[in-house]
Amino acid sequence: MITPDEDPLRGLAKTWFQVVAASAYVPMSVRELEAFLYDLARMLTEALAAQPFSPKPGVMVGGQMVAGQLVGLDTLERSLDLLAERLPDHGTDRDVVALLGAVATGYANAMRRRTLEQQEDMKRALLAAKQRAERVMRATESRFREVFTSTPIGVAILDLEGRILEANPTLAGILACQPADLTGASLTDYQAEDEPGSPVQPPRGRLKLVREDGDTAWVFVDVSPLREGPDAHTSYVMTVQDLSELQLLQGRFGHQLLHDALTGVANRLYFESQLESRLGQAAPTASITLCCLNLDAFSVLNEGLGHDVGDHLLKTVAKRLETVVDGEQALVARTGGDEFAVLVEDSPLTPDIPELVGRINEALAEPEYVDGRGVAVTASVGVVRSPASAMSGAELFRAADSALHGARASGRRQWMQFDRRHDERVRRDYRAAAALPGAFESGELEVAFQPVVRLADRHTVALHATLHWPARADGPLDGRETLRLAERTGQSVLLGPELLGTACRRLPRQLVAETDAVLRIRLSRLQSADDDLVAVVLRATTAADLPPPLLEIAFDTGAVLEEFGSAPDNLEVVADLGVRTALHPFNGGPRELALLERSPARAVVLDDRLDSRPRPVALLVAAVREAGATVSVDGVRTEEEADRWAGIGVHSAQGPLFGEPADLDQLLSGNGLAAE
Structure with missing residues (x-):
């Protein structure tokens, strides 16, 4: 390098x-x-x-x-x-x-x-910039002119005294004149006499103007200065927005916002607001009555005769409710699809609750003729009457709604007055039902088994499996109550596979081998109708390697009889799988006996409300046995009771006499066996 x-x-x-x-x-x-x-x-x-x-x-x-x-x-x-x-x-x-x-x-x-x-480059750049600026200016002027002439908002250029130098066609249209007619005029020339104005400053804000044709126009005016420098301006630009249609619609929209579009009575939002307002204005000793109504089976009428007829009837109901409380300080509202509410500020002339409900039922019972057909509805009614100072609006509404739920549970055309003790029981149920999914997720629900014995020799013939909630904070729940709450919220369909799968896996095979006992599962109404029930049964028996004949599934009698969901098909298919089938609760009416004869179910569990003493029950047992089915009962507490059931031909029974539902280990230890 x-x-x-x-x-x-x-x-x-x-x-x-x-x-x-x-x-x-x-x-x-x-x-x-x-x-x-x-x-x-x-x-x-x-x-x-x-x-x-x-x-x-x-x-x-x-x-x-x-x-x-x-x-x-x-x-x-x-x-x-x-x-x-x-x-x-x-x-x-x-x-x-x-x-x-x-x-x-x-x-x-x-x-x-x-x-x-x-x-030279700078000269060329300056020339190009100048040419671009000129093109932009021409384009801007063209766009401004296009916007000025075609915008749907009125625009005018004003001099410093507020006189119009130039106006666009839209402003001329608002004032019912030609654009040229506005040159030299002022907007104050068109202001209504009752509108305040300034002779110096251009008008601003919401104004009422009088058009050339004499009609009134509502407008919103804004004025901005056009500046030539930072401190000086030579003119104004004024924009005028036509609010005439908005003004006309505002009252209508305000009414629609607070009233039901179909019936014209108050809607729920306005009703709740008025309820709070009237409670606040009422004297502490004043009394308030609130009725919540739900039209019975309105969907049947709606679907059967058409929505036009249903809408007509809803309007009729609203008018008749207003007639019932005519003369009272009252408000009627439609609070839901087929729900209404009536608020009454009680006076010495206000009827008592039974009479008020009677007037409502009487008004609704009169047929309304639509296309030559007389139609009418009934209503379930929940009522609360309370001092104005005792409850808030929300509490009053909830109380009336709670009473309505109680009335609906009693059947059609029923009414119920709010009862605080009943409400507390219902709310406890609701709290427990709402907590049920969490209990299931956290493993707080446990499978318990109760022996079912043959009354002839007290031999165990089945183990009835149920889901219990023993560790609930407000006290344990047995299988019957747990299923009732699950049925109320729809959770029973989710809990069914868990119960069936766990019970099949844990069925003590040694006990089965020694006693020929089977596993009994009772299904609720929703569980019986579940579309996935057959698949659930197959999965449970396959996973547990349980032969189908060792499983007995009792279907809800009402669900099968009423052909609710897939209940009838489920009964047939499950029986075809080799699983034993039964019906519960069984009351023995003619339709139930006919169902038993044509169904594959070979066992029934009598309704707990039946007593072994009356002769009709003995005849019922005989009829069931004649149909080729065995009879089982629940809730047996004494030997005397067991003997009476056995005496009229009942095959098996369960209840406190033979053992409470228990954990599998406790059950097997009582039989001298060990859990597998």
Whole structure:
């Protein structure tokens, strides 16, 4: 490798690099700049060595310096000083001076050309910018003119005194005139006499104007100054929005916001607001009555006769309810699809609750003739009468709604007055039902087994499995109550697979082998109708490797009889799987007996409300046995009771006499067996 000491030309290039780097910014890397300066130094030394000598290469070097951006304030001066010091080694002093003069000349010429080119570029850029600005201005003016003439909002240019210089067609349309008619006019000329105005300032805000044709126009006006500089303006721009249609619709919308669109009575939002307001304004000793109504089986009428008839009847109900409380300080509202509420501020003439409900029922019972057909509805009614200071509006509404739920549970056309003790029981049920999914998720529900014995010899013939909630914070719940709550919330369909799967897995095979006992599962109404029931049974028996004949599933009698959901099909298919089937609760009516004869169920569990003493029950048991089915009962507490059931032909029984539902370990220990 040749070092700078061995190659004087490279040493010159490195020194020149230091001079240039200290005096100018050059857009080259170190390696590129050193190579560039080396080439320039080589051109200069070759020019000094050439015969005959010519300074022209120096002009080229000066031009190359400018082209390479070696144009710092003192780059040329310092470069010439360096070259004057180092080049004499390569030529005569006279040739060096001439050559450096040529470098300066080339540098100056290149800088002059560069300056001229930059000036020309600037001129072209300024011209292009001017042309662009003019195009933008023309486009802006065109767009402004298009917006000015076509916008749906009235626009006008005003002078400093508020006189119109130019108006667009929309403003002329609002005032029912031509745009030219507005030139020189003021908007105050069109203000209604009852509208305040200023003779100095242009009007602003919501205004009522009188059009040229004499009609009234409601508008919203805004005015902004058009400024020529930061501190001065020569005109205003005024925008006028036509609010006439909005003004006309505002009252209608306000009414619709607070009233039911179909019936015209108050809606729930307005009713609740009025309830709170009237309670707040009433004297502390004043009495308030609130009735919540639900039309019975309205969906049947709606679907059977059509929604037009249903809508007509809803309007009729609203009018009749208003007639019932005519003369009272009262408010009628439609609070739901087929739900209404009636609020009465009690007076000495207000009827008592039974009479008020009677008037409501009487008004609704009269047929309404639609297309020649007389239709009418009944209603379930929940009523609360309370001092105004005793409850808030929300509490009063909840109390009436609670009473309505109680009335609906009693059947059609029933009414119930709010009872705090009944409400507490219902709310406890609701709290427990709401907590049931969490209890299931956290594993608080446990499977318990209760023995079912043959009454003839007290031999265990089945184990009835149920889901219990023993660790509930408000007290344990047995299987019957747990299923009742689950049925209320629809959770029973989710709990059924858990019960069936766990019970099948845990069925003690040793006990089955020694006693021929089967596993009994009683399904609720929803569980019996579940579309996935067959798949659930298959999964449970397959996973537990349980032969189907060792499982007995009792279907809800009402669900099968009423063909609720998939209940009838489920009964048939489950029986086809080889699973024993039964019906519960069984009351023995003619329809139930007919169902038993045609169904594959070969066992029934009598309704707990039946007593073994009456002769009709004995006849019922005989009829069931004649149909080829066995009879089982629940809730047996004494030997005497067990003997009576056995005496009329009942096959098996369960109850406290034979053992309470218990954990599997407790049950097996009582039989001298160990859990598997």
